[in-house]
Amino acid sequence: MDLIEAKNISHAYRGQKVLNKISFNLKEGSWTALIGPNGSGKTTLIKILLGLLPLQSGRLTFWKQEHFKELGYQEQKITPPRLMPLTAFEVVKMGLLSIKKSPKIFNKEDIKNVLQMMRTTNCFQYRNKLFTELSGGQQQRVLLARTLVNKPKLIILDEPTTALDSTSRDSFFELLAKLNKEQNTTILLITHDIAEIGKYASDFMVLDKELIFSGSKEEFCSSKAVANYFGSYTQHIMDHLHSEDSCPFPEHNHTHAPREVK
Amino acid sequence: MNLLEIFSYSFIWQAILGGLLIAIFTSLIGTFLVLKRLSLMGDSLSHVALSGVALGFLTKTSPLFVALPVVILSALGIIKLTKNEKIYADSALGIISALGIALGLIIAAVAGGFNIDLMGFLFGSILTISKAEILLSLLLVLMSIALVFYYYHELVAMTFDENFAKTAGINTDKINTLLIIFSAACIVIALKAVGIMLVSALIIVPPSAALQIAKSFKQTLLYSCLFSCASIILGIYLSFLLNLPSGAVIILINLLILFIILGIKYAFKKRKIA
Numbered sequence: 001m002d003l004i005e006a007k008n009i010s011h012a013y014r015g016q017k018v019l020n021k022i023s024f025n026l027k028e029g030s031w032t033a034l035i036g037p038n039g040s041g042k043t044t045l046i047k048i049l050l051g052l053l054p055l056q057s058g059r060l061t062f063w064k065q066e067h068f069k070e071l072g073y074q075e076q077k078i079t080p081p082r083l084m085p086l087t088a089f090e091v092v093k094m095g096l097l098s099i100k101k102s103p104k105i106f107n108k109e110d111i112k113n114v115l116q117m118m119r120t121t122n123c124f125q126y127r128n129k130l131f132t133e134l135s136g137g138q139q140q141r142v143l144l145a146r147t148l149v150n151k152p153k154l155i156i157l158d159e160p161t162t163a164l165d166s167t168s169r170d171s172f173f174e175l176l177a178k179l180n181k182e183q184n185t186t187i188l189l190i191t192h193d194i195a196e197i198g199k200y201a202s203d204f205m206v207l208d209k210e211l212i213f214s215g216s217k218e219e220f221c222s223s224k225a226v227a228n229y230f231g232s233y234t235q236h237i238m239d240h241l242h243s244e245d246s247c248p249f250p251e252h253n254h255t256h257a258p259r260e261v262k
Numbered sequence: 263m264n265l266l267e268i269f270s271y272s273f274i275w276q277a278i279l280g281g282l283l284i285a286i287f288t289s290l291i292g293t294f295l296v297l298k299r300l301s302l303m304g305d306s307l308s309h310v311a312l313s314g315v316a317l318g319f320l321t322k323t324s325p326l327f328v329a330l331p332v333v334i335l336s337a338l339g340i341i342k343l344t345k346n347e348k349i350y351a352d353s354a355l356g357i358i359s360a361l362g363i364a365l366g367l368i369i370a371a372v373a374g375g376f377n378i379d380l381m382g383f384l385f386g387s388i389l390t391i392s393k394a395e396i397l398l399s400l401l402l403v404l405m406s407i408a409l410v411f412y413y414y415h416e417l418v419a420m421t422f423d424e425n426f427a428k429t430a431g432i433n434t435d436k437i438n439t440l441l442i443i444f445s446a447a448c449i450v451i452a453l454k455a456v457g458i459m460l461v462s463a464l465i466i467v468p469p470s471a472a473l474q475i476a477k478s479f480k481q482t483l484l485y486s487c488l489f490s491c492a493s494i495i496l497g498i499y500l501s502f503l504l505n506l507p508s509g510a511v512i513i514l515i516n517l518l519i520l521f522i523i524l525g526i527k528y529a530f531k532k533r534k535i536a
Contacts, residue, residue, distance in 0.1 A: 050425075050428070050429045051428060051429070052425055052428055052429070066431070068429060068430060068431035069431065071429060073425075073426065073429045075425060075426075078423045078425075078426070080421075080422045080423055081297045081298070081299070081421065081422075083297070083473040083474075084297060084421065084422055084479075085473065085476045085477060085478055085479055085481065085482050086418070086422060086478070086479060087477075087478065090418075090478070090479070091422070094415070094418075094419050094422070094423075094426070094430075095430075097415055097416070097419055097427075097430045097431075097432065098429075098430040098431050100415075102412060102413060102416065103411065103412045103413075103414070103415075104414075104415040104416070130477075146426075
């Protein structure tokens with residue numbers, strides 16, 4: 001089953017086209033890595049999918065109308081009011097709002113689920129601290145707990161690991177992999193970290209205002225469009241996707257989208 | 263005069279009752295406005311209220327009842343202007359503010375200039391609050407409590423992270439519009455207590471003080487209400503006792519509370535570092 005079906009999505013800011021006729025299907029249970037250089041329209045595309053930006057042209061079909069109840073979304077960084085008096089626990093609890101009717105009242109089971117998710121994402125120890133007083137990495141863990149607490153069928157993540165250290169990043173991806181495998185959770189992840197995501201993603205989308213490629217990891221590795229687009233970096237990427245333990249770029253642990261590599 | 267004698271006057275009790283209702287209303291709505299960085303909305307809309315009040319004097323109807331729809335419509339106008347970023351939010355507030363003052367001055371001039379009644383609205387005259395105005399305040403307070411209770415989690419989520427709130431299926435446009443309408447009503451009602459010149463302070467200062475010490479959102483709402491109510495009671499008492507303008511005394515007490523809290527916080531921080 002396709003969770004999202006996008007047909008010919010285009011978008012422009014003040015007449016400047018940032019997305020041009022993007023079509024793709026997001027299969028249930030897939031883990032799709034959305035890659036592309038800065039300014040390629042990745043975040044714009046995700047914001048259109050989430051309804052944060054209007055659909056200017058094209059067609060977008062979700063697997064059901066009230067899909068937001070089974071959707072988890074995490075931005076790279078959020079900027080809440082500096083004096084916002086909310087604890088990490090309350091922020092995670094917010095993740096349950098999509099499945100509650102107004103006036104939203106939380107029961108004991110909800111509280112239990114929130115605390116359990118905080119343990120799973122390793123942020124239980126600072127549950128009573130104010131969110132705004134946490135470090136960037138701690139905040140990202142709390143936000144991940146908020147994203148996952150309503151047990152979403154589809155998780156959309158926009159560079160969610162930028163503030164995490166390598167150990168936290170590994171456990172972050174392992175947790176997502178577990179959800180993907182055991183609960184058939186569908187994942188759409190924007191990343192520049194091709195080295196890391198190659199271990200997990202089942203599908204790839206390469207975007208640079210136009211959709212350069214969309215398909216499975218195997219198709220990605222043999223795609224001429226990908227080879228043409230990445231040029232001399234193609235072999236590095238392919239080598240890396242086949243060999244999960246080593247990084248093809250000397251003196252770096254993580255690769256980036258090719259146009260940013262100097 | 264005996265220090266407690268002023269409480270034997272019925273109009274004092276009427277002023278305290280009206281003032282407390284206004285304090286609760288402004289604290290509840292003001293907390294969201296401050297955190298959403300919409301503090302200047304109060305300033306802008308208070309200027310618009312001048313037009314409404316002047317229109318009330320011109321048409322010889324109750325100024326507050328005329329100002330209420332005028333300010334609500336202006337607030338909706340600000341939303342319309344800022345939607346899709348056609349005009350920056352602070353520019354839209356400046357435009358509406360200028361329009362409000364310009365129209366207000368012209369209407370006031372046509373209505374017979376700045377008389378003592380209009381001055382009462384400029385600087386506040388809580389002691390002259392009428393029973394109809396108290397009833398209006400009560401109605402609005404009950405409605406604002408219902409709004410905050412019913413949409414509490416949505417309002418908090420929207421204040422914290424509006425994008426997340428939208429993706430969680432919360433109708434942020436509807437709740438934001440409701441909040442802005444209530445803010446407009448809040449400003450009009452608070453005119454009676456502190457006047458057009460100081461109304462935004464009553465909306466901004468108590469939540470700002472509460473945010474310095476509160477450890478949760480509910481605590482912020484509670485402390486904000488407490489500070490505001492205390493300033494109203496003390497302000498009415500002192501202004502009557504010392505024959506000073508009530509609006510100015512109320513705001514100065516609020517500012518004093520804020521500065522004391524900031525001072526204590528600063529001292530604690532210094533001690534911690536040492």
